[in-house]
Amino acid sequence: MENQKVNPVVWFEIYVDDMKRAQKFYETILKVELTDLPMPPGEIELEMKFFPSDMAAFGSSGALVKMKGFEASGNSTLIYFGSEDCSIEEARIEAAGGKVFKPKMSIGEYGFIVLGTDTEGNMFGIHSMK
Numbered sequence: 001m002e003n004q005k006v007n008p009v010v011w012f013e014i015y016v017d018d019m020k021r022a023q024k025f026y027e028t029i030l031k032v033e034l035t036d037l038p039m040p041p042g043e044i045e046l047e048m049k050f051f052p053s054d055m056a057a058f059g060s061s062g063a064l065v066k067m068k069g070f071e072a073s074g075n076s077t078l079i080y081f082g083s084e085d086c087s088i089e090e091a092r093i094e095a096a097g098g099k100v101f102k103p104k105m106s107i108g109e110y111g112f113i114v115l116g117t118d119t120e121g122n123m124f125g126i127h128s129m130k
Contacts, residue, residue, distance in 0.1 A: 012062030012079050013048075016120045019066045021097065023049050025119045026064065028096035029089050030081060034064065044068075073121030080113070080125035089126045090114040 016022035023034050034049040045068040053061030062079070083089055087104045093116045094100060101123060102115035111129040118124060 009060040011060055012077075013065045014062065014079065014118070014120075014122055014124070015070050015072045015075070016064050016066050016118075016122075017072045018120065019047055019049060019064060021119045022064050022072075025096045025098055026051075029092040029098070029116075037063075075122075078115075078123055078125055080127045083126050083128040085130050086112050086114045086126040086128040090116070 014022070026032070027034060032052050034051060037048055037050055039046050039048065047066040048063040050063045051061055053059075059082075081089070090100060090104055093114075097119045099117045100114065101117055102113070104112050104114050106112055111127060113128075114126040116124055116126070
């Protein structure tokens with residue numbers, strides 16, 4: 001890899017069992033609108049709701065995914081969403097049907113994080129510098 005400063009993450013997927021419930025959860029806590037992208041017909045039964053993104057900008061994008069034969073909450077990848085102040089999203093987690101696993105805490109010079117679980121049992125993080 002030529003440029004070690006470029007973010008190597010280009011995509012993420014959060015697997016869900018109930019797409020409508022998960023979509024409502026993330027739209028509520030992040031105040032974003034997820035969009036549907038029709039999948040071409042094929043062997044894989046797949047439904048995806050995409051997070052807003054600019055593929056030409058820094059960072060990565062991703063989607064909620066419902067795929068036959070792949071259940072939610074069984075993986076070990078943790079996605080962090082960026083925030084101005086992660087306590088704002090923390091305050092929305094339980095009202096949206098999730099759980100706060102670790103309230104806002106300092107990670108020293110690297111800012112602050114909140115850890116939560118979504119309606120599907122997936123753990124996720126929120127990061128902010130204040």
